[in-house]
Amino acid sequence: MSKAWPKMKNRRFEVAVLISLATLVLGVATACGGGTRGPSEGGGGEQSNRPVDMVVPFGAGGGADQVARIAAASMEEELGTQVPVINTPGATGSTGMTSMLTSPPGESVAILIQDTLATVPYGSASFELDQIQGVCRLQEMPSALFVQGDGPYENWEALAAAARETPGELKVATVGQGSVDDVMLAALAEQAGIEFRAVPFSDPSERYAALLGGAVDALYEQPGDVLSNLESGEFQPVMVFADARVEGLEGDYVLGRDVGVDLALNQFRGIVTNAEADSATVGRLSDACAAVQEDPDFTEFQEQNFSTPESYQDADEFTEYIQTQADTIAQLQNEFGLSGQ
Amino acid sequence: MVETVYGVLSAMASIGLYGLVLVVIGVLLGLLVGVLPGLTFVMGVLLLVPFTYSMDTGSALTLMLALYVAGTYGGALTSILLNIPGEPNNVPLLWDGHGMARQGRAAEALGWAALAALAGGLVSWVMLVFAAKPFASVALQLSSPEYFAVVLLGLASVLALTESSVVAALIAMFVGMLISTVGVSQVTGVVRYDFGTTILRDGIDYLAVMIGMYALGEVITRFGENFGGQVAQQPARVATTLPGLRAIRDRGGSFLRGILTGSLIGTVPGAGATVASFVSYGLEKQFGKHKGEVGRESPSGVVAPQAASTATVGGALIPLLVLGIPGSAAAAVLLGVFLLHNVQPGPQIFVEQPDLVYTIFGAFLLSLILMFAVGVLGARPLIRVLNFPEVYVSAFVVLFAFIGALALRQSLSDVWITLAFGVIGFAMARSEYPIAPLVLGAILGPLAERHFVTTMISSGNDWTVFFTRPISGTLMVILVLLVLLLGYRAYKAREQRTVEPGPDGSR
Numbered sequence: 001m002s003k004a005w006p007k008m009k010n011r012r013f014e015v016a017v018l019i020s021l022a023t024l025v026l027g028v029a030t031a032c033g034g035g036t037r038g039p040s041e042g043g044g045g046e047q048s049n050r051p052v053d054m055v056v057p058f059g060a061g062g063g064a065d066q067v068a069r070i071a072a073a074s075m076e077e078e079l080g081t082q083v084p085v086i087n088t089p090g091a092t093g094s095t096g097m098t099s100m101l102t103s104p105p106g107e108s109v110a111i112l113i114q115d116t117l118a119t120v121p122y123g124s125a126s127f128e129l130d131q132i133q134g135v136c137r138l139q140e141m142p143s144a145l146f147v148q149g150d151g152p153y154e155n156w157e158a159l160a161a162a163a164r165e166t167p168g169e170l171k172v173a174t175v176g177q178g179s180v181d182d183v184m185l186a187a188l189a190e191q192a193g194i195e196f197r198a199v200p201f202s203d204p205s206e207r208y209a210a211l212l213g214g215a216v217d218a219l220y221e222q223p224g225d226v227l228s229n230l231e232s233g234e235f236q237p238v239m240v241f242a243d244a245r246v247e248g249l250e251g252d253y254v255l256g257r258d259v260g261v262d263l264a265l266n267q268f269r270g271i272v273t274n275a276e277a278d279s280a281t282v283g284r285l286s287d288a289c290a291a292v293q294e295d296p297d298f299t300e301f302q303e304q305n306f307s308t309p310e311s312y313q314d315a316d317e318f319t320e321y322i323q324t325q326a327d328t329i330a331q332l333q334n335e336f337g338l339s340g341q
Numbered sequence: 342m343v344e345t346v347y348g349v350l351s352a353m354a355s356i357g358l359y360g361l362v363l364v365v366i367g368v369l370l371g372l373l374v375g376v377l378p379g380l381t382f383v384m385g386v387l388l389l390v391p392f393t394y395s396m397d398t399g400s401a402l403t404l405m406l407a408l409y410v411a412g413t414y415g416g417a418l419t420s421i422l423l424n425i426p427g428e429p430n431n432v433p434l435l436w437d438g439h440g441m442a443r444q445g446r447a448a449e450a451l452g453w454a455a456l457a458a459l460a461g462g463l464v465s466w467v468m469l470v471f472a473a474k475p476f477a478s479v480a481l482q483l484s485s486p487e488y489f490a491v492v493l494l495g496l497a498s499v500l501a502l503t504e505s506s507v508v509a510a511l512i513a514m515f516v517g518m519l520i521s522t523v524g525v526s527q528v529t530g531v532v533r534y535d536f537g538t539t540i541l542r543d544g545i546d547y548l549a550v551m552i553g554m555y556a557l558g559e560v561i562t563r564f565g566e567n568f569g570g571q572v573a574q575q576p577a578r579v580a581t582t583l584p585g586l587r588a589i590r591d592r593g594g595s596f597l598r599g600i601l602t603g604s605l606i607g608t609v610p611g612a613g614a615t616v617a618s619f620v621s622y623g624l625e626k627q628f629g630k631h632k633g634e635v636g637r638e639s640p641s642g643v644v645a646p647q648a649a650s651t652a653t654v655g656g657a658l659i660p661l662l663v664l665g666i667p668g669s670a671a672a673a674v675l676l677g678v679f680l681l682h683n684v685q686p687g688p689q690i691f692v693e694q695p696d697l698v699y700t701i702f703g704a705f706l707l708s709l710i711l712m713f714a715v716g717v718l719g720a721r722p723l724i725r726v727l728n729f730p731e732v733y734v735s736a737f738v739v740l741f742a743f744i745g746a747l748a749l750r751q752s753l754s755d756v757w758i759t760l761a762f763g764v765i766g767f768a769m770a771r772s773e774y775p776i777a778p779l780v781l782g783a784i785l786g787p788l789a790e791r792h793f794v795t796t797m798i799s800s801g802n803d804w805t806v807f808f809t810r811p812i813s814g815t816l817m818v819i820l821v822l823l824v825l826l827l828g829y830r831a832y833k834a835r836e837q838r839t840v841e842p843g844p845d846g847s848r
Contacts, residue, residue, distance in 0.1 A: 066677060069390065087384075088752070094525060095543040099752055124525050124532055126542045171799055177529045199799045202527045202791070205667045212664060213481035215799070228665035228685035304680075 051082040052285070053103060054271075055110040057096020058089050062204060063225055064111045066301065067138055067269050074295040078288035092119050092176060092202075097127045106277035109135055109285060114180050114267045117322060121330030122178040122338070129326055130275060134318025135282060136289035137270035139302065140311045142242035143184065144253070145172065146219045146226060148211060149233040156238040156254045159218060160194050167195040171216040173207045174198045178338050180265045181220040183329065184241060186336035192259045211235065222267045223249050224305030241265070246306050265329070266308070270318050286315040345470060345699075352699035353707065356403075363400055364704060367407025368711045372719070374408070375415015376427045377745055381548070382412025383670045384748065390678060398682040399697055403704035405678060406654075409671045410708040413614055413650045414458040414716060421450045421643070425556045425738055429548065429784055430614035430650045433622035435555065436777065437635065437642025444638055448582040448720070453592075453640045454647045455716040456583060457599065461648035462709040464600045465607065465655025469662075470702050476656075477663040480608035485799060486807050489792035490816035491606065495616050495785050497820055498623025499778040500827040507831050510778045513769070517782025518789070520545055527787070528794045540754040547783040548749055553759040554776050556742040558766020560735045565767075583717065584640070594630050595641040599648030606649070607656020613669040614653040615784060621649035627823060655705070662686050662698065 054072045058064045065087065072083040088096035093116030100110035112132070119125040145159075153159040163170045174181035182198050189195040199216055201207040208226060211219040212234060219226070219235070223246065229235040230249075240246055241256040241264040256264055271289055273282060292298050293312055302311065313321060332338075356364075367389075374385035386405050393401035416427025421438035434454065441450035468476060499514045500507060523534045524544025535542035584592075599621045606617035625645040626635045635642045657668030658675075665686040667673040679686050684694065691698055746759035766776055800806045808814045 062673075062677075066681065073394070092525070092527075098539055098543060102752075119525075126525070126532075126539055169801075176527070197798070197801065199795060200528050201795060205673060209481060209660070209664075209666050210484060212666065213484060215484035228680075231685055232665065234664070300683075 049081045050107055051084060052079065052106075053100070053108040054083050054085045055096045055100040055108060056085060056087045057093035057110060057116060058087070058113075063222070063305065064113055064269055068111050070295065070298050070301055071138060071271065071289065071292045074292045074298065075285075075288040078291045079284065092116055092124070092179075094119055094124070094126045097125070097132070100272075101127060101131055101274055103274075105274040106281035106285075109271050109273045111269060112272045112322070113269050114265065114325075115175055117326055118178065118180050118183075118329050118333075120326055121333055124178070129323065132272045132322070133275045133277070133282065134313070134315050134320075134322055135271040135273050135285045136292075136315060137268055137313035137318040137321065138289070138292065138298075138311060139269040139305060139307045140266050141222050141224060141268075141305055141307045142240055142246055142264065142266055143181075143220060143222050144237045144240040144249075146211065146221060146230075146235040147217065147238050148214070149236050151214070153217070153238065155252045156259070159238055160192075160259070162217075163194045163196060168197050170196050170218070171199045172196040172218045172220055173201050173210045173216040174220050175207070176200045176202050178333065180267075180329065182338055183332045183336060184220065184261075184263070184265060186338060187261055187263045187332070188259075190336065191261045191263070194259070208235075222305070224307075227304060248303065249306055263332075265325075265332075268311075268321075268325075270313070272318075272322070282315055290314065345702075348695060348699035349470065349702045349706070352696065352703035356700075356703060356707070360400065360403055360704070361707075363404040364407045364707050364711055367404045368411040368708055368715060371408040371411025371708075371712070372415035372418075372715060374427075375412045375417075375431075376419050377741060377748075381428055382409055382415075383674065385409075385412055386671045386674045390674065390681075393678060394681070398679070398684050399700040399704075401678050401682065402675065402697075402701055405675055406701065406704050407708040407711070409675070410462060410651065410654050410705065411712040411715075412671075413654060414454070414647065414712055417454040417458065417643075417647055418451065418716070418720065421454060422447060423734065423738060424559055425741065426551060428614070428650075429551055430618040430646070432551065432555075432615075432777070432780060432784075433618050433646035434643055436622075437637070437639045440638035441640070441643070446638070449584070449640070450643055451720045452583045452717070453643045455713055455720070456589070457596065457644040457647035458651040458716070459709060459713040460596050461600045461603055461650065461652035462654060462705075462712075465604045465652040466702070466705055466709065467655075468604055469655040469658050469705070473659045473663050476604075476608055476659045480660055480668070481664070483609055483812060485792045485796040486810050486813040487816065488609065489789060489796055490807065490813045490820065491609070491620065492616060492785050492789045492792060493820055494623065494816065494823075495619040496781065496789065497823055497827075498619055498626065499781055500824065500831075509773075510775050513775055514778035514782040517550070517779035517784075518786030519782075520550060520779075521547060521783045521786035522790070527791055528798075540757070543752075543754065545758055545783075546749050546755060547780075547787070549746055549755050549758040550762050550783040551780050552742050552745050553762025554766035554769075554780055556738050556745075557759065557763025558770060558776065560738050560742075561763060561767040562770050563731060563735060588640075592631075592641055592644055595625055595644040596648055598624050598629070599645035600652045602645075603649030603652025604656040607653030608659050608668050609656075613657065613671075614650040616788070617649040617653050618646040619781060619785065621645040627826070651709075658701070658705070662690060662701070 054068050056065050056068045068085050072085050076083045088099045093113065096110055097116065100108045120129055147153045147159060153162065172185060174185070177200050185196050185198050201210055204225065207219060208229060210216045223230065223237060226235050237249060237251045237253040239254050239256065241261065243257065273285065370385060371382060374382050385408050389405050389408060393404060412428070413430065416431035417434050417438065419425045419427045420431040420434035421442050424435055424439045426432045426435055438450045438454065441447065496514065499510050523541050525532050525542065532542060602621040602624060603617045606620065622642065622645055625641050626632055629635055629641050631639055631641045653669060657672040660666045660668045661672045661676060667676045676686065684690065684697065742759065743756055746756045749755045769776055796806060808817055
């Protein structure tokens with residue numbers, strides 16, 4: 001022992017080093033943590049300056065993450081309070097939703113996307129629809145089927161012909177079983193008689209690599225998420241589930257209704273919060289969210305994502321939309337035999 | 342090629358003070374998040390994103406890349422010195438690295454780790470700069486069956502790790518895999534083993550298992566022993582000791598295996614530094630020149646996993662730059678930054694924005710050098726940690742563990758889960774069950790499951806694809822041979838023991 005502690009001076013130095021290290025660490029942790037704090041004193045009724053957590057129920061770098069970061073920056077200015085972005089991935093977004101719901105109502109919001117919503121009727125969600133309410137919908141965009149740019153299928157006709165020859169053999173990369181992707185592929189089989197095999201890849205980069213490397217024949221995705229692959233010509237759209245051609249999306253593609261599919265479940269990204277949050281707070285959040293649209297960064301982001309002009313919805317519209325959408329998905333999952341539990 | 346070299350050199354020459362400062366900040370932050378368990382380098386890179394909004398693309402990527410590179414190495418310091426894996430990919434460093442530290446060879450272990458990180462990074466850098474395209478096209482040919490085979494190889498390293506009972510190790514590994522199935526299945530969306538509770542439905546994060554078992558479990562064990570009243574090891578007057586040339590040549594194979602494993606696995610989107618680290622450790626234990634000593638304070642057991650971990654950085658950047666597909670989670674964040682700055686990575690980036698590509702190459706190289714320098718020089722104050730009475734060190738370990746657990750998802754549930762696994766880890770250590778296989782199972786289990794299920798869905802439930810596809814078939818044959826070899830060895834060892842029980846035959 002005595003050998004290890006040769007001089008008092010040294011010891012003091014070491015303690016100082018450790019303490020400063022610990023302070024630094026704690027500082028960083030608090031700065032990063034953001035979401036860790038005690039329960040609200042006021043109950044959230046009156047206007048407060050407490051930070052509002054923005055929970056992203058997915059990992060970094062994806063579309064939900066990007067929209068959250070742009071929206072948070074702009075909402076911070078509007079609200080005059082901090083809006084830290086927290087990534088809480090897991091269970092197709094369910095984990096993030098429950099984590100948002102455990103915060104005091106009104107002090108936490110979360111990004112809701114179509115895929116997370118679909119887990120509610122599917123039966124794997126850890127939250128109920130009546131626990132959440134809409135704040136605003138920021139994006140709505142069509143989905144499409146993509147094939148390799150210089151692959152074996154030149155266009156939809158070629159792909160469809162091959163699929164008819166070997167029903168259920170051609171593979172389409174999707175996000176997961178029971179997802180909206182699955183519903184749309186089932187609709188394609190049911191209504192157009194073209195049957196694919198849905199292969200789930202929950203990780204986006206694996207999904208894209210699967211098409212690039214030829215492990216799957218086609219990919220179900222939103223055009224904005226594969227923009228770089230579209231620009232480089234590696235991917236091309238062959239069928240878009242929309243009523244009209246998508247502005248800015250080039251290529252030789254057909255529309256869903258051209259092949260007899262009258263269904264389009266658009267991807268959406270919006271902000272939701274706890275249903276128990278009072279209307280004044282939700283109103284403030286909704287107003288701040290409306291202002292996001294004025295942000296030039298956001299406008300550019302909307303273009304990159306091929307968002308529809310009707311993307312924005314306010315709190316009431318979005319709450320209603322969530323409910324209708326969930327009902328539709330539930331009905332379709334039932335109809336196509338895709339129910340989970 | 343000449344053009345590339347010239348481009349990289351001029352990018353490095355023109356980096357300027359601002360760029361250098363960014364590299365320094367990035368490397369320091371990378372080491373810091375590497376040291377903290379629970380705060381992974383992926384999260385570190387992610388937390389930087391908002392700070393890069395106002396920067397130009399080159400500066401933003403420089404900062405983040407520096408953090409990413411150093412983050413794969415920072416955890417080596419705590420693994421070796423304190424037996425806390427700062428990152429999941431550092432787990433293999435506990436076995437030999439911390440063992441060396443306990444023997445009073447901490448400085449040596451740190452030296453090997455620093456050198457391995459540098460070598461792994463440098464070679465993967467060379468591959469990135471000069472052979473990105475062929476590499477990327479090979480990586481694309483791999484799909485779920487191959488990923489599954491690679492993960493199985495990682496799991497098979499459990500057999501290699503076991504010193505005592507193979508059965509106990511296998512039980513622990515399967516328990517670990519079982520734990521990883523708790524929560525919502527990523528592929529099918531089915532809820533498993535939640536017993537109606539929200540905590541379990543949200544799943545058990547393998548990081549919580551890792552932190553609890555290693556950090557807290559160890560502290561509880563030592564607490565039970567009253568901390569022995571002693572410092573952990575001899576006074577460490579020495580700083581990092583870099584190995585001599587002859588020693589390096591002697592371990593050349595370990596470097597090579599680690600670097601190749603890391604670079605290859607890094608290019609594959611389905612696996613990252615953690616898988617690379619485990620697989621290369623397993624290879625070292627099987628085929629290394631010093632395989633006999635791996636598992637017991639062997640420098641090879643430090644070199645191979647660390648070289649592999651850092652080599653994954655270059656590997657992961659290859660598909661990112663060439664194809665616009667990230668090879669790892671941290672690379673996915675980098676992709677997000679590219680897109681935020683309206684740069685589309687992909688083949689065209691080399692033509693349209695060569696300067697940006699050279700800046701990335703240059704920043705990567707500078708970060709490696711700086712990481713090495715800080716790692717070597719900074720280890721001196723760090724080794725002094727071992728001079729503290731263990732009681733104080735343990736208090737910090739507990740603090741770090743809880744911060745780490747909370748940082749996972751900002752959820753108190755993870756803190757409780759971590760605590761629970763601390764107790765389980767303690768109980769397992771007491772009843773002489775090995776902890777490593779359980780942690781390995783928890784980390785690799787979900788990957789194995791996901792790739793297996795995807796393969797089965799993709800092939801229409803035809804299991805033969807694992808053997809009929811050339812690359813996965815080859816990997817599977819290696820795996821089978823490996824398991825047979827290990828089984829044979831274990832059998833022989835047992836036979837020998839029954840024939841002539843040694844003095845320590847009780848083990």
